[in-house]
Amino acid sequence: MKKTFLCAISAVAILMATPTTVMAKSTNEPITIAEFSRLTAIQNLSLSRDGDYMVGLIAPPGDKNAWRHSLAVWDANDLSKPPTLVQPDGKVEFVGVRALKSGKIWVFARKPWSGRLGGCGEGNTIGSTKTYINKIFITDIKDLSKFSEPFKDNRSARGTSENTKMCMEMQVTAGIRQDLPLDDSEVIISRVSNLDLKTEFLKYNLKTGDSHLMFKSRSQTDSVGLLDARSGEVLTKGGRDYVDGNYTFQTYIRDTSSVAVPAKVPDSSNKNDDAIYVHGKLIRKRSADFKIHDKLSWDSKDRHNINIVGVNGDGSEYYVITDQFSDNAQLYAYNPTSQAYSNKPLFAKNKFDVAGIIQETGSQNFGKILGYTYNGANTKTEWVNPRLASIQKLFETKFSGKSVAINDYSHDKSKVLVSVSSGSMPPSYYLVDGKGKTTFLGSQRPWLKDNQLEDTKLVYYPARDGMEIPGLLTLPAGWKKGDKPLPTIIHPHGGPWARDYAGWDVSGWVPFFTSRGFAVLQPQYRGSQGWGRKLWKAGDGEWGKSMQDDKDDGAAWLVKQGIADKDKLVIMGYSYGGFAAAAAVVRPNSPYQCALMGAGVSELDKLGATWSDNRLQRLLQGKTVKGMDPIQNTDKANIPLLVIHGDRDVRVPPYHGKNFYNKVKKKVPAKLVMIKDMPHSMPWTPAMQDKSLSAMDDFLKNECGINY
Numbered sequence: 001m002k003k004t005f006l007c008a009i010s011a012v013a014i015l016m017a018t019p020t021t022v023m024a025k026s027t028n029e030p031i032t033i034a035e036f037s038r039l040t041a042i043q044n045l046s047l048s049r050d051g052d053y054m055v056g057l058i059a060p061p062g063d064k065n066a067w068r069h070s071l072a073v074w075d076a077n078d079l080s081k082p083p084t085l086v087q088p089d090g091k092v093e094f095v096g097v098r099a100l101k102s103g104k105i106w107v108f109a110r111k112p113w114s115g116r117l118g119g120c121g122e123g124n125t126i127g128s129t130k131t132y133i134n135k136i137f138i139t140d141i142k143d144l145s146k147f148s149e150p151f152k153d154n155r156s157a158r159g160t161s162e163n164t165k166m167c168m169e170m171q172v173t174a175g176i177r178q179d180l181p182l183d184d185s186e187v188i189i190s191r192v193s194n195l196d197l198k199t200e201f202l203k204y205n206l207k208t209g210d211s212h213l214m215f216k217s218r219s220q221t222d223s224v225g226l227l228d229a230r231s232g233e234v235l236t237k238g239g240r241d242y243v244d245g246n247y248t249f250q251t252y253i254r255d256t257s258s259v260a261v262p263a264k265v266p267d268s269s270n271k272n273d274d275a276i277y278v279h280g281k282l283i284r285k286r287s288a289d290f291k292i293h294d295k296l297s298w299d300s301k302d303r304h305n306i307n308i309v310g311v312n313g314d315g316s317e318y319y320v321i322t323d324q325f326s327d328n329a330q331l332y333a334y335n336p337t338s339q340a341y342s343n344k345p346l347f348a349k350n351k352f353d354v355a356g357i358i359q360e361t362g363s364q365n366f367g368k369i370l371g372y373t374y375n376g377a378n379t380k381t382e383w384v385n386p387r388l389a390s391i392q393k394l395f396e397t398k399f400s401g402k403s404v405a406i407n408d409y410s411h412d413k414s415k416v417l418v419s420v421s422s423g424s425m426p427p428s429y430y431l432v433d434g435k436g437k438t439t440f441l442g443s444q445r446p447w448l449k450d451n452q453l454e455d456t457k458l459v460y461y462p463a464r465d466g467m468e469i470p471g472l473l474t475l476p477a478g479w480k481k482g483d484k485p486l487p488t489i490i491h492p493h494g495g496p497w498a499r500d501y502a503g504w505d506v507s508g509w510v511p512f513f514t515s516r517g518f519a520v521l522q523p524q525y526r527g528s529q530g531w532g533r534k535l536w537k538a539g540d541g542e543w544g545k546s547m548q549d550d551k552d553d554g555a556a557w558l559v560k561q562g563i564a565d566k567d568k569l570v571i572m573g574y575s576y577g578g579f580a581a582a583a584a585v586v587r588p589n590s591p592y593q594c595a596l597m598g599a600g601v602s603e604l605d606k607l608g609a610t611w612s613d614n615r616l617q618r619l620l621q622g623k624t625v626k627g628m629d630p631i632q633n634t635d636k637a638n639i640p641l642l643v644i645h646g647d648r649d650v651r652v653p654p655y656h657g658k659n660f661y662n663k664v665k666k667k668v669p670a671k672l673v674m675i676k677d678m679p680h681s682m683p684w685t686p687a688m689q690d691k692s693l694s695a696m697d698d699f700l701k702n703e704c705g706i707n708y
Contacts, residue, residue: 051410494575544628646678
């Protein structure tokens with residue numbers, strides 16, 4: 001790694017005031033674009049397993065015009081000390097960080113790149129592609145000037161051109177698959193090639209930098225599922241077949257027999273390939289054979305959610321989240337010997353999907369369930385562990401109505417990292433120590449006043465065919481039922497196999513609009529994932545059709561409720577949401593006064609074959625991308641359009657926005673705004689945010705004619 005990539009900064013004091021909890025009367029003054037565009041003060045906090053250090057990303061102190069974060073490292077045993085900072089060099093940005101163990105830190109970074117990819121991945125087939133290079137590093141709290149790349153695979157690049165090397169590098173998704181919590185130095189690294197879906201797993205020693213291959217998939221149809229948290233061995237695998245236009249996905253579980261008898265063989269001489277030893281104790285005999293489990297297999301036609309999320313301490317019971325027995329995903333126990341599910345779910349929530357479990361990773365009670373996580377309006381964990389449950393309750397009492405999340409904790413749970421947020425409150429971070437002392441660490445946007453915004457609420461409304469559609473509704477501060485109807489934004493999410501949450505909107509769009517007097521509805525239209533299998537599958541092949549009806553029906557419901565002004569309706573979306581905006585422009589009898597299309601798809605025939613950079617996702621989701629194609633219906637354009645697109649977007653290439661704009665601009669008022677260096681996905685720099693928010697603000701007031 002070149003020295004110019006990073007430059008170390010000496011420790012700098014950071015002043016962060018505890019946020020006030022006193023709610024004052026709303027000033028009704030819009031929050032400025034500069035306040036939304038400004039780099040967040042602190043984010044991405046993570047605590048090391050031993051609880052000795054904490055890492056995160058912070059804005060350089062005192063620099064209001066900063067455009068990228070610094071890596072910050074705190075001494076978690078003495079928070080009175082300022083953190084040590086590392087600032088990236090050149091055009092490199094730190095995107096994510098994570099505290100590991102043995103004093104190590106995982107760092108995700110990116111920088112812009114342009115070159116010929118010849119259709120590799122999501123790159124252009126002809127000409128140059130403007131995109132970003134993503135890098136993953138490991139560094140040490142004792143020497144933050146050295147960054148290694150254990151996730152990079154150089155073998156396949158030998159003898160190839162520079163552009164081909166770049167293609168191969170971009171198509172590898174890598175990361176830490178299993179952190180082996182009982183080991184103080186080793187982790188399991190995974191590398192997946194999105195070109196052929198082949199995967200390899202390596203055991204990597206954080207202290208020495210040595211690694212060795214543990215497993216490599218034999219073909220693109222062979223995938224790895226669950227890894228043993230003690231040893232890193234592969235416990236479950238997946239396979240797939242293609243028969244008569246339908247994919248079938250099989251689940252295989254390693255055939256194991258459980259034992260728990262003392263063993264004389266120490267960890268350091270664990271050479272027996274047929275056994276697993278931890279701290280000198282024989283945990284499990286193992287066989288190299290995997291058995292197929294039909295009850296855990298599914299096909300692309302039915303598209304059930306079957307996700308093995310854990311295994312108990314002795315391997316006799318697996319934990320599976322599935323929607324095989326209900327519309328929403330529930331958690332079941334599964335016995336691999338009898339190949340049978342438990343009679344009842346271990347955990348379930350009416351109308352909401354179970355998202356996961358959190359298990360004990362300490363040597364005592366290893367594998368015991370500590371908490372159950374589910375996705376309601378927000379992601380929430382119901383803790384079983386008494387200490388974590390008490391901390392959760394303490395914060396929920398203090399911050400009533402807000403979303404409280406335990407983000408991290410030390411292995412002995414003496415130190416616990418907590419975040420508090422809501423639709424009106426950017427995340428704030430706290431550290432609770434073993435003596436019960438709570439230290440406020442900072443807020444993402446401490447310059448925002450707490451009386452300017454309202455929290456987001458979960459609502460349900462009927463579609464025209466009777467289907468119940470969830471929605472997230474955010475109103476301007478101070479508005480109450482009976483007040484004058486509001487200008488309203490219908491704001492569909494991207495994906496469309498995704499969903500929204502009621503917490504702080506990191507894009508800033510929802511609070512940007514509500515602070516200007518708009519109501520914002522985020523419809524969880526059919527095709528959205530995470531609200532039940534029926535709603536999810538109902539979107540197949542319905543792009544621009546019934547999926548679009550759900551957005552229009554949400555607008556009509558708001559008008560009927562007295563919330564929305566029928567003459568001041570706007571649709572605004574990004575990615576798939578941008579497609580919805582394009583569809584609204586050409587649909588007859590549009591309820592909207594104008595449409596804001598961000599990085600939107602407009603040509604379905606070109607999208608189906610290139611959907612996502614992941615081949616497996618294309619197999620499933622690509623087949624559902626059918627319906628009304630906006631680019632084929634531009635002669636029907638009937639409302640003004642704003643197109644915003646980044647020039648480094650490879651997920652939805654800029655031609656989607658440009659071509660649609662060029663075809664409708666003679667029919668309706670239209671404006672195209674290309675944003676320099678902006679990729680499809682966040683994070684976006686303050687300059688990118690400023691330009692996109694300013695463009696929307698100007699368009700709504702002028703071309704759309706909505707006064708606010």
